[in-house]
Amino acid sequence: MQIIHAAIEVFKRKGYEASTMQDIVEETGMSRGWVYLYFSSKEDMMQAILVTNQKEQDTLFKTLFTSEHSVWAGVNKIFDIMEAQLNDASDDLIIAVYEYFLSGWRLSDRRSFLDSHFEKKHESLFYYLQKGVANGEFKPEVDLEVIMKMITSYFDGLLLHTKSAGCKNVRVKEQLILFKSILKKVLQVHDLEGDL
């Protein structure tokens, strides 16, 4: 949708706090009244962006499950997508999203939205990994939920560092290779053909 697209561009450019509804209205090229018909604040827009991202993530996991020959192959694809996102210096939307999370920490309305967003984001990854347990690919050493939450904590920290210090300084490529090898051990990945 055109308004959301305009909001994303403005958030990328200026960050969340510094952006105003006026900036977004100008970016759409539409009238103020038209934009306000759909969204009454930049907060509404950010939530719409997050909900859309969440749906895209759900779709991604469903697609991976049908298109890849194993759940572990799908996890490898997720690492590739993560690496591409980290390498894309122009993708500053994530900065605005973290800003939104952090600055909203004290606002109780935003808190409940963020809590449910956090839950949903984790659920879809959890269900995906669980399929690997169900089909015998993974025999996790510890509670799968803890592994899944470690993955998302790590990925968010890596994004935060990369966006603040750059891919080269953070040694993203090598970090991801290391973390994937760790995950393979922790999940005890068995190839579906039988070998470890």
Added chain:
Amino acid sequence: MQIIHAAIEVFKRKGYEASTMQDIVEETGMSRGWVYLYFSSKEDMMQAILVTNQKEQDTLFKTLFTSEHSVWAGVNKIFDIMEAQLNDASDDLIIAVYEYFLSGWRLSDRRSFLDSHFEKKHESLFYYLQKGVANGEFKPEVDLEVIMKMITSYFDGLLLHTKSAGCKNVRVKEQLILFKSILKKVLQVHDLEGDL
């Protein structure tokens, strides 16, 4: 120092963006002129806080090296400190620090400060871990710098998640146990007495 202490209290309570010099002056109970004699902006204060934290971290590593019987025992202490920080719900300064990092992403003056802060923060952990390599405790599977950067990425992500979603939801305790066991393998920790 009293002014820094007041700034920390204000940043914890209101976050970085929402805080003003006026708030901090009021918190100190001093005159405006007196406060401005030392700091001309909240930016100056945040940088002073970060530099102080950095020095405390350096001191911590030095203390650990002399007080603990091994580098790995020191790493265990670092995990304990991390867990205490994560469990301390009132420690919201970290939220303000991340906010400062993220909102400053586009300001070139702040960028160079943040880059050098990032470097220094990593250096002290790196030198500490390197002592474990030097004394034969650690035989890291991969480049030690990559392991060290993975640790800090993970810790920052864990902090971010815990401060947004709470310790219980994030399953901090279990995550830290898992991550420590991973680190022990990746560093290939050998007990100084000989056993693995």
